[in-house]
Amino acid sequence: MKLITAIIQPSRFEVVKDQLARVGVKGVTVTDAHGVGRQKGHTEVYRGHEYTVNLLAKVKLEIAVEDGEVEKVIDTIIRGARTGDEGKIGDGKIFVTPLENVIRIRTGEVGAVAL
Amino acid sequence: MFELLTTASDLAVGLLGQAPAAAAPAPAGEDFVKKAADLMSSPRVIADTVWVLITAMLVFWMNAGFACLETGLCRRKNAVNILSKNFIVFAISSVAFWMFGFGLMFADGNPFVGTGGFFPALLSGDPAVDLSPLKAAEGYSGIFDSLNWTGVPLGAKFFFQLVFAGTAATIVSGAVAERIQYKTFLVFSFIIVGVLYAIPGHWIWGSGWLGAPSSGYAFFDFAGSTQVHSIGGWCALAGILVLGPRIGKFRQGGGVNPIPGHNMGLVAIGTFILWLGWFGFNPGSTMSADPAAISHICITTNTAGAVGAIVATLVAWALFKKPDFSMTVNGCLAGLVAITAPCAFVSVGGSFIIGLVAGVLVVFAVQFFDKVKVDDPVGALSVHLVNGVWGTLAVGLFATASAPSMGGAVDNVPGSHPAAGLFYEGGIAQLLTQLKGIGSVAAFVFPCALVVWYVLKLTMGVRVTPEEELEGLDIGEHGMEAYPGFSKEEGREAHSAGAIAPEAVEAWAKSSGKKGALARP
Numbered sequence: 001m002k003l004i005t006a007i008i009q010p011s012r013f014e015v016v017k018d019q020l021a022r023v024g025v026k027g028v029t030v031t032d033a034h035g036v037g038r039q040k041g042h043t044e045v046y047r048g049h050e051y052t053v054n055l056l057a058k059v060k061l062e063i064a065v066e067d068g069e070v071e072k073v074i075d076t077i078i079r080g081a082r083t084g085d086e087g088k089i090g091d092g093k094i095f096v097t098p099l100e101n102v103i104r105i106r107t108g109e110v111g112a113v114a115l
Numbered sequence: 116m117f118e119l120l121t122t123a124s125d126l127a128v129g130l131l132g133q134a135p136a137a138a139a140p141a142p143a144g145e146d147f148v149k150k151a152a153d154l155m156s157s158p159r160v161i162a163d164t165v166w167v168l169i170t171a172m173l174v175f176w177m178n179a180g181f182a183c184l185e186t187g188l189c190r191r192k193n194a195v196n197i198l199s200k201n202f203i204v205f206a207i208s209s210v211a212f213w214m215f216g217f218g219l220m221f222a223d224g225n226p227f228v229g230t231g232g233f234f235p236a237l238l239s240g241d242p243a244v245d246l247s248p249l250k251a252a253e254g255y256s257g258i259f260d261s262l263n264w265t266g267v268p269l270g271a272k273f274f275f276q277l278v279f280a281g282t283a284a285t286i287v288s289g290a291v292a293e294r295i296q297y298k299t300f301l302v303f304s305f306i307i308v309g310v311l312y313a314i315p316g317h318w319i320w321g322s323g324w325l326g327a328p329s330s331g332y333a334f335f336d337f338a339g340s341t342q343v344h345s346i347g348g349w350c351a352l353a354g355i356l357v358l359g360p361r362i363g364k365f366r367q368g369g370g371v372n373p374i375p376g377h378n379m380g381l382v383a384i385g386t387f388i389l390w391l392g393w394f395g396f397n398p399g400s401t402m403s404a405d406p407a408a409i410s411h412i413c414i415t416t417n418t419a420g421a422v423g424a425i426v427a428t429l430v431a432w433a434l435f436k437k438p439d440f441s442m443t444v445n446g447c448l449a450g451l452v453a454i455t456a457p458c459a460f461v462s463v464g465g466s467f468i469i470g471l472v473a474g475v476l477v478v479f480a481v482q483f484f485d486k487v488k489v490d491d492p493v494g495a496l497s498v499h500l501v502n503g504v505w506g507t508l509a510v511g512l513f514a515t516a517s518a519p520s521m522g523g524a525v526d527n528v529p530g531s532h533p534a535a536g537l538f539y540e541g542g543i544a545q546l547l548t549q550l551k552g553i554g555s556v557a558a559f560v561f562p563c564a565l566v567v568w569y570v571l572k573l574t575m576g577v578r579v580t581p582e583e584e585l586e587g588l589d590i591g592e593h594g595m596e597a598y599p600g601f602s603k604e605e606g607r608e609a610h611s612a613g614a615i616a617p618e619a620v621e622a623w624a625k626s627s628g629k630k631g632a633l634a635r636p
Contacts, residue, residue: 045435046373047442047494048482 001099001112002070006061007035008081008092013059016080023076025063026115033060039090058092064099066112127234147254151239151246155268160248164267166404167275173395174278178205178285180392184385185289188376188441188493192587193293194597200288200297204304208281211308216280217273219313223258226324228317231258237270245269261322264530265402275402279343280308280316282396286347289493291354293361294584297592299577306567307350315556316342325552326529332544333529334552337520338400340456340506341553346560348500352489353564358577360490362584371485374492379440386444390420393451397458407519412458416451419458419470423450426474434478442478445494449477452499453506457513459520460533465513472509473502507553511546512536 008016013030020028034055041054065073074094082091104114154160182201186194208216218232239247245257248266255263262272284304291300318325319342325334336342363372376382397416398409427446432438450470454461457469480497484490491497514536516525525541527534527548535541571577578584583591590596 044373044375045437045439046375047439048431048435048478048485049371049373051373 001102001115002065002067003097003099004061004063004065004070004073004077005095005097006063006077006081006092007033007058007094008061008077009083009090010057010059012081012083012091016061016077019076019080020063020073023072025065025069025073025076027063029062031060031062033058037090037093056090064102064115066115070096124234125236128236145254147246147249147256148240148242150254151249154248154253154266160266160268162404163265163402164248164271166409167265167267167271167399167402170395170399171271171275171278173392174275174282174399175205177278177282177389177392177396178202180385180388181285181289182385183381183388184444185292185493187378187381187383187385188289189292190374190587191377191597192589194377194589195593195595196297196588197288197292198597199593200292200300201285203301204285204288205281207301207304208284208308209277211305212277212280212313213273215309216313216316217276219310220316221259221261221272221276221321223260223322224317226318226327226329228314228323229261229321235269235273237273239269247272261317261320261327267402272402275399279339279396280312283312283339283343283347283350284308286344286495286499287351287354290351290491290495291358292492293588294358294578295354296576296579297588299571299575302571302575303350303354303567307346307564311350311560311563311567312342312346315346315559318555319552322530325555328529332527332534332548334548335460335510335514335533335545336456336507336552337459337510338397338455340452340503341556343503344452344455344499345503345507345553345556348496348503349557349560350564351491351495352500353561353568354577355489355491355496357565357568357572360488361492362581364490365488376441382441382444386447389448390451393420393455397455401459401520405519408459411519414463415458415461415466416454418463418466419450419454419473420447421450422467422470423447423453423474423477426471427478428474430475430478434482441494442481445477445481445498446474448498449473449502452502453509455503456506457510460510460514460518461536462513462515462517465509465515465536465538469506469509469513473505476501476505504553507549508546510536511541511543511549512538514541514545515539 006016017028035058036054036056039056041052041056043050043052061077063073074096077094101110102112102114103110178201182198185201186197189197213234215233217235219229222229222232224230239245242256245259246255247257247259247263247269249255249263250266251260251263253266257263259269259272265272284307287303287307288300317323319334319336320326327333361374364374365371393416394413398412401408401412424443424447427449428438428443431442450473453469453473454466457465461469477494477497480501481494484496489496510533514533515521516523516535516539521532521535524532525535527545534545537543537546568577579588579591
């Protein structure tokens with residue numbers, strides 16, 4: 001099993017959520033996040049003094065999947081999260097990490113059956 | 116139990132008394148007591164009283180405006196504290212003004228201070244105390260001669276003056292926000308309303324040496340650019356100097372970290388409420404339902420506020436490349452403060468220019484105070500102090516015989532109207548008199564306020580600990596949050612837009628001699 005963590009633009013979230021539902025992803029955890037990478041911040045001015053907002057709003061999705069589903073989910077996320085055909089700096093990143101175990105709290109089921 | 120409390124209160128009224136040493140004796144002849152009682156049901160007194168009380172209620176409502184405005188311009192972690200200060204300050208003002216402020220300000224006494232009228236019962240009908248609503252020419256007798264130019268009951272006079280005193284006190288709360296101890300603010304508020312506001316108030320409105328000089332020109336401040344806004348401003352400046360800036364506001368090597376407010380919605384609502392309240396503040400100061408005067412004053416008031424808003428927006432737009440909303444609202448308030456002294460005496464054209472200058476002044480003043488490292492979270496000094504001075508001066512520049520309250524006259528008539536202003540062929544005398552008033556109020560209030568703040572610093576302390584300041588005063592001073600259950604502000608947002616380095620905290624701790632958990636050993 002793998003944990004897929006995707007950091008995406010907030011404006012792409014609804015599209016990604018839709019597409020994921022369509023390919024049969026059963027569950028996702030969503031967090032508001034802030035981040036910076038190659039996308040620079042922007043400058044704001046308050047009462048005459050400038051400051052740079054370096055940490056930009058992002059949305060983080062966490063999806064637990066079986067190994068065989070990883071490619072499909074990654075492609076779906078990329079399709080929904082890329083802005084335009086060629087994408088833009090700031091579209092985000094996907095991290096894939098090994099998932100040691102999954103437990104369903106209600107029943108106590110363990111392993112892939114709990115996904 | 117209740118009887119005990121009311122008896123104690125009445126005892127205070129009786130003991131500390133109403134009458135100053137030599138109250139004017141009741142005039143002989145006509146039954147003035149009956150005349151006063153009969154007047155209470157006259158259409159004139161009814162109209163005037165309703166007018167005075169309704170406008171007073173509008174001015175009271177300005178406290179809600181200040182609360183919203185200040186809270187919105189400061190950080191979320193201090194919201195409860197700022198709301199608390201703005202709320203309780205009016206309660207304290209109500210008590211302090213009743214106990215001491217009203218008497219010091221308006222009772223008979225000497226040219227500098229009233230010497231009676233403490234813990235007043237505020238009932239009309241006793242010729243030795245007060246025969247409102249009789250005016251002077253109608254046979255008024257009593258210890259509040261300074262208010263016998265208006266024909267409403269004593270209670271109405273008191274209530275109207277009280278809400279003005281409350282406004283001066285609440286000006287301070289924005290300037291000292293985000294780092295002052297709550298208890299210290301409570302004590303200072305009592306002192307400003309009871310003493311620092313009341314004594315110059317006697318000079319200006321209490322038939323004292325500025326407003327009712329024995330010879331020479333009288334100083335004029337129709338609704339309080341100096342009396343309310345500058346006095347509040349001087350006390351605020353003194354407080355800021357004694358308190359010091361917020362942690363992280365000014366960088367070590369120079370430079371300013373912006374600390375953005377957390378809720379522009381509250382800022383907007385607050386400013387609208389204040390704008391509305393000013394339609395009580397200014398026209399209400401006629402203390403009579405004089406149709407020509409109050410209509411004219413509504414227009415001059417609104418014009419100055421509107422032009423102030425527009426000009427401040429344009430100036431900020433030019434200087435900072437974007438129309439900063441907080442400068443727009445500061446500009447509106449600056450115009451309103453500036454028109455407060457001259458509102459009854461200037462033309463609409465005059466009010467336009469007064470608001471225009473105010474809009475320019477306020478933007479540059481905000482920059483100036485940042486430059487000299489005076490940390491004013493809401494622009495209180497730029498709005499109230501600077502434009503309080505400008506508005507008071509404007510009387511000497513723009514007063515014109517054509518304004519209804521001037522009655523077509525160009526000469527200075529104490530108790531009635533100023534001489535025409537410099538730009539209306541009145542010469543420079545009124546302007547110099549205005550300057551005299553501004554200077555003497557400053558010379559009294561600012562040093563006294565500094566002393567009071569400093570004594571408070573030495574006794575109960577004025578500032579919260581650095582740890583509390585960083586965590587937020589809501590937790591430290593009140594043990595609660597403004598928005599419990601909402602996701603917490605991230606660490607970096609909670610402090611400022613620029614990161615607060617630990618060095619900044621240590622530097623502050625070192626310079627103020629305080630040790631906290633954050634100070635390096």
